Amino acid sequence: MPGLVGRSGQLGAWGATLRAFPSRSAFVEVVGEPGIGKTRLLTEFAAVATAEGRRVSWGGGSEFEQEVPFGAFLGIFDELLRDREAEADPLVTAVVSGQPVSSVAAERHRIYRAVRRLLSAAGARVLVLDDLHWADRASLELLSHLLRHPPAGPLLVVGAYRPRQCSPRLAAAIAETAPALDRVRLDVDPLSEDDVAELLGARAGGCAPRRLFLASGGNPFYLEVLRHLPDTAWTAGPAPALDGDLPAPVLAALRRELVDLPADALAVARAAAVIGDPFDPSLLPEVADLPEEAALTGLNTVTERDLVRQEEGRRSFRFRHPLVRSLVYRDSSGGWRIAAHDRARRALAARGGGPLALAPHVLRAATVGDLDAVALLRRAATDVLDTAPATAVEWLRGALSLLPPGRDPAARLEMLVMKTRALAMTGDLGRSRELLHDMLASAPRRPLGLRVALVAQCALVERVLGHYSAAAGMLTAELAEPDLAGTRAHATRPTAPPDAAVPTKAEVPSEAAVPSEAAVPSEAAVPSEAAVPTNAADATAPSDTAEAAEAADPTLSHPLRLELATVAALRGRFEQSRALVAALGDHANRVVVTAAHAVLAVGGAHTGAIHQARRSVERAAAGVDAMSDRELSGVLDAVGQLGWAETLLEQHAAATRHLERGLALSRRFGQNHVVTYFLLGRCFAANALGELATAVELAGDAAESAQLIASRPMTAMAHALRASAELWLSGPEGAAPWAERAVAATDRHTWWWDAAGGALSRVRLAQGRLAEARDLLADVLSRPAGCMRPTWLALRAEIALAAGDLPLARRSAAEAVDEATALELAGQRGGALVAAARVHLADGRLDLAEDAARRAEEDQHAVGQPLPRARALVTAAEIALAAGDAAAAAEHTRRAKAIARERGATGLRPPVLDLERRLGARLPRPSEPDPAGGAGVLGALTGRERQIAQLLAAGLSNKEIAERLVIAPRTVETHVTRVLRKLAVRSRAGVARLLPDSDPV
């Protein structure tokens, strides 16, 4: 490669970044127009890094392969895996080898996490990502993940792109780079006239360099092309290159290189452009349609002419420059190109290439009516649906366009439904919704089952988008259609419109309503593509008898009624929801009945219809527990609703069990679209159970998966839950950023906002920012809060107390206790009683205060919420102190402290320390030896944390600690984070400074 000229500024910046590495991780952007010298600079960067002993891995996008999932990272994965084969994660291995990843149950964020782990384990490494403007969507999501959550170890990523082709997604990924990474932007400008002269070397000094400089505008790629032309061919100034469009003289010069080629060599060049960049030369004879020898001679010629170059140390070749490939590809005739892609497909298939390898060629070669191509693209789309849904959308689009109109309507519908799902998974619910409406507009009413599945799916997307009235409107209209209205024939009462008022008790389904299992296939309850008939005959006009039978089937409309019940519950119209479920009648099968009760359970909990919620939870739980995994996979939505209802009813253990099962099934059956909901519910339960590390981890997972489907409300909920965990873990300052993000992520006056606003209000109270706390809570309480109301009322009491407004505090606390008692929610009542106890304390009514605190602790103990219990104990201790009972105060404090320690709840330290200080000399010596032994700085740590702190101070890595203590590296990470936080130091070195004499224990 000719020497590099100029670029001293960029090289200086790179040198500085390398020197700071590995103690500082960084992301370096190399930005410039086509041909300006980005790749050349990356090559130089890589050489410098290698010379300094750094390992460098290359990857990058490619112009005509933009739908290859993880294309930009494949080279890097390959190397990482080669180095650490034994520890390869099955997810990453599957991605690299092009296996269908859905079979290994992949959510995208789990793949990204696996890559991050791989990078952490790989040690200090430089990742070079060229041509990011061409990177596929999956690669960009992964890049975004790595930049937002850099691996634990050092990481240096350098990425190049053309600014005018930078996609909004790439720009967003870069903009969100975490502060932990130094961000360096290096613009690559045209070379100066001196640089050009230097590059031209021998010809410097004459008039040529000046004219060439002017003609190329300092663009080295243009310069290289133009310098081989006679002077007369140059024009005075270059037209600016826009997005890869070359200026006319450069284009002319390049074309001349091609025109001069012998025919076989030109065919080889064109075949190479079709195969890929880099390309495997063994495919050339077939794709160029030449005898082997001619192809070889052709390859020699194009290599000699420097159109292509062999990759160093490899069999594969690359074009001299992507701009050359682009031109060669575009200059071949359309017909020839199609035939060549088809030959490439056949050649790859003969070598055992799977759908993933063939799909890009099929997409470009197949003609309408090629049913094999349709089948292949459909297979490939299915394989990547979960890991690269954007690619699945492309391939399905291709498959659909190849299916002749009127041919195989069932297959068409199935693919359309799959496409709506893929779109939803990319976060493009809007397009998914549009497509569904289009399908509905043109779909025949028969077969009715299919129509119902489509309407239900469409309503579900509207619901997820928060368009409740649109969803309700379309469902109601559909149910009023004569053929579906007729399906209510078997209802046990005169039918009323779905908006009917309160049902009588008898209408609520009872045990007797459990119907025979055969009534409806379980899939029908939650429509998915499985509900679409796969047999073409089913999709064409059914016979009269079939039609008659269909119209008579009373269960056909159940999916719509169930969906309408769900929407009604979400709109707070619980009675309507109940009426709809009741109207399912005696013929609903047990899967539908179970799903219906899950809706009533969560709807009842949200609206405060707690007794109905309890009954329905019981029914739904029994139904779910009795169902096989396969049956359940048709109604996973319902499992999520059941789990949420259970946690709202403070049945955290049952909730955890159901949500875990739902999560496992959604992974196993590839229903990633429901995963976020499960993760959130599970996180809520973990918080309540005081499993703080788990809660933090789940909140992180939930936020990632919510972001990938672009769901703002679920992102908000994830952050709100994180804030709650952080409030215990690290106090208000640690929690505030999360709660703020939660509030910013969603719209006011929605159920999701209430969770976020409530969390931030609590954080503001802890920060002493009382006016903000009050205003946020007022917003939350301005809407019906359902079963969460006692919690918010108790919070209002505490805010009022802090603000000195005793009358409001008294009123709110009493209301909170009364409402929680009426709802029979012991956990919430415990929280309300703490508020009440504090109010009594402020009133000087110590007997009442003491009683309230004691009952609060009992309540929390009963529902298994350890941290609220510790808070009740802190309150009890304060009251005992005020009453002059130091021994009782000391005992309460000791127990609160033990819980806080066990749970790593540093957030409880300030009140505990305050109590200890106030107890002062009066505090009797603890009856049992304190495990922390008052050991100076280590006093705040648990036994395990102390052990880990000492190993850290002794200089062991996380991995070594994990090995030493025989625990998972992940667990070590969690402990280390906690140790750093508790010791209030930022790094391992800080721990060592605190514990200078640590020996590895």
Ligand SMILES: Nc1ncnc2c1ncn2[C@@H]1O[C@H](COP(=O)(O)OP(=O)(O)OP(=O)(O)O)[C@@H](O)[C@H]1O
């Ligand atoms: N500073 C330089 N000194 C010497 N040669 C250079 C320099 N910069 C670029 N070149 C040469 O110019 C040509 C174009 O550069 P390069 O391929 O790096 O452009 P690029 O910015 O990566 O373009 P694209 O956006 O199309 O990928 C290459 O042949 C490269 O070797």
Ligand SMILES: [Mg+2]
């Ligand atoms: Mg380049």
